[in-house]
Amino acid sequence: MLHLLAQAYLVDGDQAIYTTHGFLIYPIAILGAGATPVVAPEKNYTADVDTILAAVTNKTKMVFLANPNNPTGTALSFDEIKRLHRGLPGNVLLVLDAAYAEYVVRNDYESGIELVATSENVVMCRTFSKIHGLAALRLGWMFAPAHVVDVINRIRGPFNTNGPAIAAGIAAIEDVEHQERSRAHNTRWLNWLTEEIGKLGLTVTPSVANFVLIHFPQTKGRTAEDADAFLSARGLILRQTTAYKLPNALRMSVGTEEANRLTVAALSDFLAQS
Ligand SMILES: Cc1ncc(COP(=O)(O)O)c(C=O)c1O
Known part of the structure; x- marks a missing residue:
């Protein structure tokens, strides 16, 4: 999903931001799309909204943020995520990667659902690899504005997930x-x-x-x-x-x-x- 987003929204000469110790697939996906990864420094092993905003140029098209992040385990509060979103130009896509959301028991945290529902330039990615324990099935999902879903649907492979994985995913969601x-x-x-x-x-x-x-x-x-x-x-x-x-x-x-x-x-x- 992260690769599909990069392929869909980045071309040669574009920039995309991730943070110092951010998930390594981000620079790989950005480089794979021919764009330039830009690193925003962290503070105390935690993403920093001010340095991310300071890294934005007129070439920036995307920001990838793992919240919580792998491998640091740190997360930004929903207030900080909203502040980040407010500071980004409307043409920059904010990708909230909430792979570990289910583990967070802090009450100032929100995975991104509300922000996706109320804006046009935020997407949230989730996976069945973590709390559901289904990493080998390669199944994930994305919640995004309709125009993003439309673009991703047009470039993804027609059968990019398989029947057994989908059946297991449904069972996993029901297994509260x-x-x-x-x-x-x-x-x-x-x-x-x-x-x-x-x-x-x-x-x-x-x-x-x-x-x-x-x-x-x-x-x-x-x-x-x-x-x-x-x-x-x-x-x-x-x-x-x-x-x-x-x-x-x-x-x-x-x-x-x-x-x-x-x-x-x-x-x-x-x-x-x-
Ligand atoms: C931050 C983060 N995002 C996404 C993933 C993707 O997991 P998967 O490709 O198994 O769905 C991982 C897995 O290591 C991760 O740590």
């Missing part, structure tokens, strides 16, 4: 109990991981998604790379974030209770031996 259980599990263990890893002396960026970004010191033997090797040897696989301009961090998904406890114990052992 699974979503509630997953959200409750995530909230409990997200808080636990943030606290326990913090107690070990590592900095964890406060997250509203289903993962945490753990920052490591640059001291020899204690780096993110060292930690990754140590954890991997125990079969605990975290995500390196060097490609996200975060070479001193690892992203950890909230796992089962067993996986969460094993990882915290392994991090404790890692810090003790290094």
Whole structure:
């Protein structure tokens, strides 16, 4: 969907904005469409409305914003999203990527539905890959003004999703109990991981998604790379974030209770031996 939007709305010479640690598919989609990605600096690993607005030029056609963002787990409040929208020229398409919306339990958050419904230049993308656990089915959806839906319908492949994926997607939406259980599990263990890893002396960026970004010191033997090797040897696989301009961090998904406890114990052992 993100690629389709870029293909539909960007041509050579256009610019599209994303933020320093924003989801990496944005620059890939922008470059794939022949346009130029423009990076808006973040503050505290969080997108910043002022720097995004300052990056707008007369060549800007799109802004891609993951809210919450992967891999930082940070999010902007609905007030900030509205301020961003108000500051953008009407010909700039604001793409709100709310892949992790279902996990957010903060009451100042809104995924984008209201803004899409009340404006002509905002779209919201969603996925079945996260809380619904259906990543392998490659299914997502977009809520957008009719004129955008019309354009995307004209350029997408005629059968770009398949029957089994759609059937599973419908079942997943109806399975409210699974979503509630997953959200409750995530909230409990997200808080636990943030606290326990913090107690070990590592900095964890406060997250509203289903993962945490753990920052490591640059001291020899204690780096993110060292930690990754140590954890991997125990079969605990975290995500390196060097490609996200975060070479001193690892992203950890909230796992089962067993996986969460094993990882915290392994991090404790890692810090003790290094
Ligand atoms: C911010 C963000 N947007 C979108 C996606 C897309 O997920 P999918 O292509 O599996 O629907 C991801 C998955 O990693 C993501 O982190």
